[in-house]
Amino acid sequence: MIALPPEPLRAALLAWFDRAGRDLPWRRGPEGGRDPYRAWVAEILLQQTQVARGLGYYERFLAAFPTVQALAAAPLEDVLKAWEGCGYYARARNLHRAAAQVAAQGAFPGSYEGWLALPGVGPYTAAALSSFTLGAPHAVNDGNVRRVLARLYGERAPSPAWVQARADALLDPARPGAWNEAVMDLGATVCTPKAPRCAPCPLAQWCAARASGEPTAYPAPKVRAPVQAVQAVAALIGSRERAHLERREGTLLGGLMGLPAEALLAGESPEAALARLCARLGATPGPLLGQVRHGMTHRQVTLHVYRAQAELPLQPVAQAALARLDQKALALEAARQEGLFPA
DNA sequence: AAATCGGGGGG
DNA sequence: CCCCCAGATTT
Numbered sequence: 117m118i119a120l121p122p123e124p125l126r127a128a129l130l131a132w133f134d135r136a137g138r139d140l141p142w143r144r145g146p147e148g149g150r151d152p153y154r155a156w157v158a159e160i161l162l163q164q165t166q167v168a169r170g171l172g173y174y175e176r177f178l179a180a181f182p183t184v185q186a187l188a189a190a191p192l193e194d195v196l197k198a199w200e201g202c203g204y205y206a207r208a209r210n211l212h213r214a215a216a217q218v219a220a221q222g223a224f225p226g227s228y229e230g231w232l233a234l235p236g237v238g239p240y241t242a243a244a245l246s247s248f249t250l251g252a253p254h255a256v257n258d259g260n261v262r263r264v265l266a267r268l269y270g271e272r273a274p275s276p277a278w279v280q281a282r283a284d285a286l287l288d289p290a291r292p293g294a295w296n297e298a299v300m301d302l303g304a305t306v307c308t309p310k311a312p313r314c315a316p317c318p319l320a321q322w323c324a325a326r327a328s329g330e331p332t333a334y335p336a337p338k339v340r341a342p343v344q345a346v347q348a349v350a351a352l353i354g355s356r357e358r359a360h361l362e363r364r365e366g367t368l369l370g371g372l373m374g375l376p377a378e379a380l381l382a383g384e385s386p387e388a389a390l391a392r393l394c395a396r397l398g399a400t401p402g403p404l405l406g407q408v409r410h411g412m413t414h415r416q417v418t419l420h421v422y423r424a425q426a427e428l429p430l431q432p433v434a435q436a437a438l439a440r441l442d443q444k445a446l447a448l449e450a451a452r453q454e455g456l457f458p459a
Numbered sequence: 460a461a462a463t464c465g466g467g468g469g470g
Numbered sequence: 471c472c473c474c475c476a477g478a479t480t481t
Contacts, residue, residue: 162476166468170476203465206478238478258476300476309474310470337473341462367464367480412465440466 120268120322126288126295132318133298138305140167141174148251148293152224153184155248159241160207167304173202187212188219196371196437209371210236228254239280247293255283256296260303266335267307270324274335307331346417349389350375351399351424356446358430360397364439373436375445377419386420399426408444421445 142158145151157177161170180198181187187195192212199208214234218224225231227250232242243254255261257280265282266274288295306317312331314320325331352375353360361373378393380386386404394401402423410417419441433446 159476164465164475164477166475169467201466203467204477206464210478236478240477244476256476259474260476263474297476304476308469340473369465410466414463415465 122286125319125322128318129298130288130291130294133294133301137298137301150248152249155245159244160211160236163207164204184215184218188215200437201440205369205371207236228252244296247296251293253287253289253292255287257283258300260300263309263335264299264303264307267325267331268319268323270328270334272334272336341414343414343416346415347380348377349386349393349420349422350377350445351393351422352405352449353399353424353426353428354430356449357433359433360428360430361436369439372439374438374442390422394424397426399424405448410441410444417441419445421448
């Protein structure tokens with residue numbers, strides 16, 4: 117392993133950060149002494165979610181739940197509604213659970229280990245929050261850090277342990293929170309995945325990937341599981357404004373509401389699956405409204421949406437937290453209020 | 460170590 | 471179309 121000189125490298129990156137770092141709403145307050153509630157909500161929201169996308173959700177979420185006490189007291193349905201469309205809904209469920217723990221103990225964690233003990237807080241988030249809110253010397257390891265360090269050291273296949281060791285060694289003990297934010301800002305705005313801008317990079321003089329002439333070769337792309345094609349049927353009972361909805365159980369979209377649905381069994385036709393679904397609901401199958409397709413990283417879902425009739429409770433769709441897939445399905449029923457779509 | 464969990468931005 | 475994103479949890 118090449119030993120990089122830590123002090124000049126730290127000074128160069130922190131000087132760049134102080135000049136060119138991003139101005140983000142969760143960065144208000146003193147360095148190393150940020151408001152733990154605002155910092156925590158941001159870190160959970162930003163897990164596997166790009167900053168530009170998280171911004172809108174952040175403001176709306178804080179407006180709906182201004183304090184951890186308000187979050188703890190709110191029904192989970194309201195929390196999921198605020199999270200609607202953002203994905204990885206276990207984050208919202210864990211955030212709600214953790215809020216109850218924090219409210220019960222009357223204070224936010226005062227250490228890395230304390231943060232790590234909260235549901236939904238793993239090694240990255242505990243390092244981020246302990247450095248941002250407590251000034252604790254813990255180095256974050258996220259996608260940006262992985263890419264920046266892989267390029268800096270010229271490592272094509274950086275393991276999590278390799279990244280953490282390098283991040284720990286480089287962390288500036290005088291400004292751990294600022295250092296963590298600086299590496300992430302560099303990765304997000306300069307050392308980007310496909311088009312790194314080496315010219316303005318404050319670390320260029322030490323960077324092995326830049327010296328190689330092919331910075332984007334570091335790190336090598338991760339091998340990903342193939343996308344699996346899935347088919348299912350759903351029943352629309354009622355209208356797109358007031359429909360019969362079910363709560364999804366399990367890990368996939370768990371906690372969200374959606375149209376009653378059944379996955380097609382191997383070799384099964386959509387009509388047969390619809391018959392199974394209607395038998396379960398005590399409903400009468402109706403005509404096909406259409407199909408919607410929806411991609412979910414490792415799944416490509418084709419949903420066949422049918423109308424159905426039944427004496428089942430309807431609820432206002434606008435107040436329920438729905439996945440994008442169900443919103444697409446509901447959109448198949450054209451709004452037909454008098455005057456909305458004149459003939 | 461590998462699989463699973465959403466949805467969208469950007470080349 | 472493909473890779474990636476302020477990862478965590480479960481297997």
